Amino acid sequence: MTPFISIVSYALLPALALTSSSVWATYYKLSQKAKSAILHFAAGVIFSVVAVEILPQVVELHNWVLTSLGFGGGILLMLLIRHLTESNAPSTPPKTTTSLPVTFLVLLGIDVLVDGLLLGVGFAAGAKEGKLLAYALGIESISLGLAAATTLGNAGLTRGRSISLLVGIALVFIISAVGGATLLHSLPPSGLDLVLSFGLAALLFLVTEELLQEAHLSDEPAWLTATFYMGFLLFLLLGMLI
Incomplete structure (x- = not known):
């Protein structure tokens, strides 16, 4: 098993990415093209980890039922989360207020909880898979932090309160x-097949239904599309070197 301290240190990467990007977003506002580039790149990175590291292990286990x-x-699960998100989304743009967006924070917490469990799945599959997934989710967490800070700012929360809430989400x-990696350690092949297949579906959903949908702009230049393939190639090569 990957040492506990090592798992914690790699889990800190996405958590710090979420926190630092949200702090940045409370002071500065990125352009739509910059956000789109980050989302494209993050989608390519996660898709690369799925295709190169997780999918081959699922195929190797060779149990179509599990x-x-x-x-x-x-x-x-991902469709349920989307349903809850869409059913609680306002039909009109929110007005500036000082009320705490409880529903948004709960759904954000569920999203982050699933991401954390997916990282635990990665470490259950192996140290290499866990490390690559930590890097990938770290990049995805940047876009999540930017979006979360913007939403909390629109709700009228102060900078300090927004940052405190997002630090809690990062925790x-x-x-x-850590809990996922600990509980999933020493799973039999059947259990590992279920967990890896679950993580495979959730990560594919994250790429196709969330990151790429949010990334696309009406007037998207070619270089923005290219950032997806840059992210895929970077982590493909990184997987060969680690």
């Missing part, structure tokens, strides 16, 4: 990642 159950469970990620 793979179907795990993959289906992952899709159902949820660390706890879920």
Whole structure:
């Protein structure tokens, strides 16, 4: 098993990325093209980790029944989270207020909790997979922190209160990642197949239904699209070197 301290240190990467990007967003506002580039790059990175590291292990386990159950469970959970998010989304742009957006924070916490568990899945599969997934989720957390800070700012929360709430959300990620890696350690092949298939579905959903949908602009230049492939290639090469 990957040492506990090592898992904590790698879980800190996405947590720090979430916190630092949210702090940045409370002081500065990125352009739409800059946000789109980050989202494209993050999608390419996560897709690379899925295709190169996780998918081959699922195929190697070679149990179509367990793979179907795990993959289906992952899709159902992500669809449920999307349903809850959309059903609680305001139909009109929110006005500036000082009320705490409880629903948004709960859904953000669920999203981060799932990301943390996915990192735990990565370390359950192996140290290399866990490290690469930590880097990938770190990049994804940058875009998440930017979006979260903007939403809290629009809700009228002070800079200090917004940062405090997002630090708490980052701690949820660390706890879920460490807990997931600990609980999933020494799983039999059948259990590992279920967990990896679940993580595979959730990560694919994250790339195709969240990151790329948010990344696309109406007037998207070619260089923005290219950042997706840059992220994929970077982590493909990184997987060969680690």
